[in-house]
Amino acid sequence: MRLDRRFILAIVVIGFASVAWLALTIGLVYSTLESSQREGVVSQLGPRLPLIGLTWLAGLFAIAATLRWLFRRYATAPARLVEQTQVLLAAPKAAPMNHQGTKETKALADVIFQLASQRDVLREDVAAQIAQASQSVQTEKNRLAALMAELTQSVVVCNLDGRIILYNSRARLQFKTLSVAPTLAGGAELVGIGRSIYAVFERQLVAHALESIQQRISRGAGSPSAQFVTTTQAGQLLKVQMAPVRNVDVSGTAAEISGFVLMLDNVTRAFEEEHVRDQLLHGLTEGSRSSLANIQAAVDMLSYPDLETDMRERFLTVVREEVHSMSERITSMTQKATQGLKARWPLEEMLGADVLLATQRRIEARSKRSVTLENLDASIWLRVDSFSLTQALDYLAMRLVDEFDIKFFRLRLAANGNRAQLDLIWTGQAMSTETVMSWEMDSMRFGAESTPLTVRDVVERHGGEMWFERERIRHEAFFRFLLPLASVQEQLEATQILQNDSRPEYYDFDLFQSTDQTSVLDDRLLSDLSFTVFDTETTGLNPSDGDEIIQIGAARIVNGKLLKQESFEQLVNPGRLIPAATIPIHGITQDMVQGKPPITDVLPAFYAFAQDTVLVAHNAAFDMKFLQLQEKNTGLVFNHPVLDTLLLSAVVHPNQESHRLEAIAERFNITVLGRHTALGDAFVTAEVWIRLLPLLQAMGITTLRQAREAAQKTYYARLKY
Incomplete structure (x- = not known):
């Protein structure tokens, strides 16, 4: 802990006072002595003045040690108690204060904690009443x-x-x-x-x-x-x-x-498809107009009764060629239109179990046959068009019922590498390969309903495969479909859409009250600003000596709320080896950053993420140095306003011995998760910043300018990298 100026001033005053007292005492005694006595005293004390000085210094040191103990016990302890009380005022729930001080200040701390606990009970009661009143x-x-x-x-x-x-x-x-x-x-x-x-x-x-x-x-x-x-x-x-x-x-x-x-x-794809259709229609129209003109001219010539045989045959050939040409154009357009129809099918991420359940209901409703499900693995996600896929399975089941009177079916789904295999299984007579191929290539029909699509079209649209197999030992046969699995990212996104608790995440109606964004940030209230709280993990602690960023994590605070769902987290390939000594700290190995984008690709995305916000970090000088060293390589200048929770903690709590992130989190009763991961540290720093805001406001520090000026006056602002 730094020495208090008041303590140093007290020691200086005591030192001068003791010297003055000693000089005055010696002067008074000296004035009462006769000249011979004075000479004797001077001769005795003169050589011993250094010893007297050392004795004075020893006494002054003892006085300083005693004064320091008294100062820490009776002066600093109340100041720490004030800071701990301020934390209780800002905290959502009171935590034990663990106050170290005199018997009286400890008793006072206990009373303050009891009052804070009573406040928490009252808060909970008020919150319960508010929750009941706002249920509608x-x-x-x-x-x-x-x-x-x-x-x-x-x-x-x-x-x-x-x-x-x-x-x-x-x-x-x-x-x-x-x-x-x-x-x-x-x-x-x-x-x-x-x-x-x-x-x-x-x-x-x-x-x-x-x-x-x-x-x-x-x-x-x-x-x-x-x-x-x-x-x-x-x-x-x-x-x-x-x-x-x-x-x-x-x-x-x-x-x-x-x-x-x-x-x-x-509408990008729809626009492109519309453009292709327009081109097809235009090509058909222009080509048909030319062919019709040629056919009309040939028919007019053929109407002459005296037309020579050679000329008649020539004009008939023209008619045949033009009709054939028109037929080819129409066939080509039909094929392209069918391809466009297949291309418009949406492939969505679906749970395989949901696909099987939908197919089970459809087959049972149409074919009146029992369908059971096997190996219903809830972890398999498919990327499919569920309607066309269930339609194809239903069509095959109907053909089996109509032609072989199959009584019941089974559906089975299992993962097979980067694909999933879906089987339609039945017991009974099996058909020939020729029959299977004809079913696969025929247009699908369901009673009076029909579609130009075939089972083969459905399989091709999914980029999959389909075949027929027999299991002679079990007297079973099945159609097997190989279907694409959803990627890990697609599964995550689909899961996020399906989760009920994600529904109300993305809103903040208080922002309707936002005012013009044109005022200067420095003069804006801290409570009105948006913040990007970030942290970096690096290969070492010396940015100027070649250490590089290996991970960036960030979260946003808007309207005083931490938006964890809008976080930024990215591993970075540093272009150099990660020292083995640092791996136990951040847990990032060389294999983890292999193939990851370099910092020159990551920083533009982070710059866009942090746009129009104030940057917040703990010991921000360290992280900002890494960003500033990349300015030449990226062309990006991070000229955002920056606030440092290390400095602002020292502003709010000048009497605390430590301003490390863990110590601050402990004072604010913040649970630390994911320490020494970029995103984990960013979340903890964000929680710290939210707790610091009301304490700064209570000190009269309400604007960004005031916060930055107060931070620069602290002892820790001298840290450089």
Whole structure:
């Protein structure tokens, strides 16, 4: 712990006072002596003055040690108690204070803890009453969240500043596809609560749509909306429908616009398919017009009765060739149209068990036969068009029932490498290979219903295989389909969409109250700012001597809330060996970073993720040095405002002996998970920052400028890397 200035000043004062007292005593005694006595005293004491000085220093040292003990016991202990009490005031729940001080301050700490515990009980009682009173509001919110989660369309709600207030899971996945680097940190840099929609759309385009809606409102339109089509930076074509969010006044009448809703459709593929169809139609039209003209001319010539035989045969040949040409064009267009139909089938990530259950219900409903399920593995995810696949299995089952009177079926699903094998099994007579091939190539029919698609079309669309096998020992036969498994990332995304608890994650309606974003950040209140809290793991502690980043983790704080679901986490290939001595600290091995993108690819994505926010880190000088050293390689300058929880902890708690992240987390009763992983440390730092905010405000530090100036005055601000 640093020495207090008051303690140093006290020692200096005591030292001067003792010297003055000693000099005054010697002077008084000296004045009472006669001249001979004075000479004797001087002769005796003169050689012993160094000893007197050493004795004085020893006494001063003893006084200093005693004073230091008294100071720490009676002066610093109350200051620590004040800081611990401030933590209790800011903490959501009181934790034991573990105060070290005098008997009186320990008793006072116990009383303060009891008062804080009583406060927590009162808080819980008030929270229970509020929860009971707001149950209807919560129900409405859950209904909205459920509706948003189940929508197959991407929906984003923004305030008038273009800050995202709400979005659903479909929008999150779609924004990932719009990312320039979707494989880096999950494509997390575009979407997020409090992020600007202008990272995707041009500001002028949205402003024009809003102006159009305002004009419709002024004309008395009941449900005004606007539409536009735009191209994203990733080259995707988006169709956007905008609707206004309007405030409601006391009388219940819709008032001014407070935000807008965007419904997004990626029409890139539809546009390309429409363009292909237009080309096909144009080619058929132009080619047929030419052929018809030639046929008409030939028919006109053939109508002459005196036409020579050679000439008649020549014109008949023209008619045959043109008819054949038209037939080929029509056949080609039909084939391309069928390919377009197959290409439009959506392949979605589905649980294999759900596919089997849907097939079981369909076969039992149509064929009136029993279907049992085997090896129902709930961990298998398929990438399939469930409708066409169940249709093909139902068609094969119907053919078996119609032609061989099969009484019951079994469905079986198992993983086989990077594919899954789905079997339709029956017991009884088996057919020939020729019969199987004819069923596979025939158009599928279901009574009066029919489709131009075949079982082979379904298999090809899935990029799979299908064949027929017999098990002679068991007297069984089965059709086996090899189908693609969903990738690990697709499984994760599909699971996130299906999870009920993810429904209400992506909204913060308090942002409707956001004001203009044009004011200078330094003069903004800390409570109004958005923060990107980040941490890095590195190969070592010397950025200027060649150490490199091997992992970046970050989370965002918007409106005072930590958005864990909008995190950024990415391993980085450092381009050098990771020292063996550092691996036990961060747990990142050379194999883990092999094949990962270099820092020059990762930093642009992180820069976009942190755009329009204040950077927060613990011991930020260390992390920022690594970012600054990459400015030449990336062309990116991280000129964001930066706050350091290490420095701000020293501002709030100057009497604490340690400001390490673990020590601060312990003071704030924060559970530390994933220590020395970039994202884990970022989460802990974010929780610390949320606890520091009210303590800073209580000290009168309310703006970004005040926080930065206070941090620079601390002892730890001298740390350099």
